[in-house]
Amino acid sequence: MNLRFLVFPCTLFACACVPAVDDEVDDPGSTDEVFQTEAQGDGSFISVVDARDEAAFTYIDFESRAGVDGASAAWDLGFLRFNIATHAEVAVLGGADFDALVVAPADGYVVDASDPETAMQETMPGYAFDLWYDYDPMTHVLSARADLVYVVRTPEDNYFKVQLLDYYDDAGTPGLLSLRWAPLAPPA
Numbered sequence: 001m002n003l004r005f006l007v008f009p010c011t012l013f014a015c016a017c018v019p020a021v022d023d024e025v026d027d028p029g030s031t032d033e034v035f036q037t038e039a040q041g042d043g044s045f046i047s048v049v050d051a052r053d054e055a056a057f058t059y060i061d062f063e064s065r066a067g068v069d070g071a072s073a074a075w076d077l078g079f080l081r082f083n084i085a086t087h088a089e090v091a092v093l094g095g096a097d098f099d100a101l102v103v104a105p106a107d108g109y110v111v112d113a114s115d116p117e118t119a120m121q122e123t124m125p126g127y128a129f130d131l132w133y134d135y136d137p138m139t140h141v142l143s144a145r146a147d148l149v150y151v152v153r154t155p156e157d158n159y160f161k162v163q164l165l166d167y168y169d170d171a172g173t174p175g176l177l178s179l180r181w182a183p184l185a186p187p188a
Helices: none
Strands: 035-039 045-050 058-061 066-068 078-079 083-086 089-094 133-136 141-144 148-153 161-168 176-184
Touching: 045 058, 141 161
Parallel strands: none
Antiparallel strands: 035 045, 045 176, 058 066, 058 078, 078 083, 089 148, 133 141, 148 161, 161 176
């Protein structure tokens, strides 16, 4: 699915506990320039992460629904262009139905490679989110793989399902990743 994503108004959400994420906007006037999120009314969110910087990662935290400083332990995913680093465990579910998935799997989780030389290579070997896209060498366009759903187990022991939607905004600007995500119940 190659969607051209609408840029949503920036909103920050305060969240005390996950997976019980509230769709209500606590402060509709608040903004976060790197992680713009809009509740979908069904318990899921669509976010745009600004990953255009070619030298520094943009870090996000699902519990706070905000961009965070990567030096802190509060980040879950980091974005650098098309690279997605994790500070979490990730299960990659091929062919999973995002909407039907309500409970996190009990096993099958991986982490990013610990070798910074391997993890920072252009082709992303060692990243748990490795190969989240298809690349067309004729057009040089990345297309998010709709057949993949990722389950992220955060350092706080919360679970979120994540599906990458697009790498471009409506104008075709690369590095503005859109993703759909929602909290999940822990494994039974």
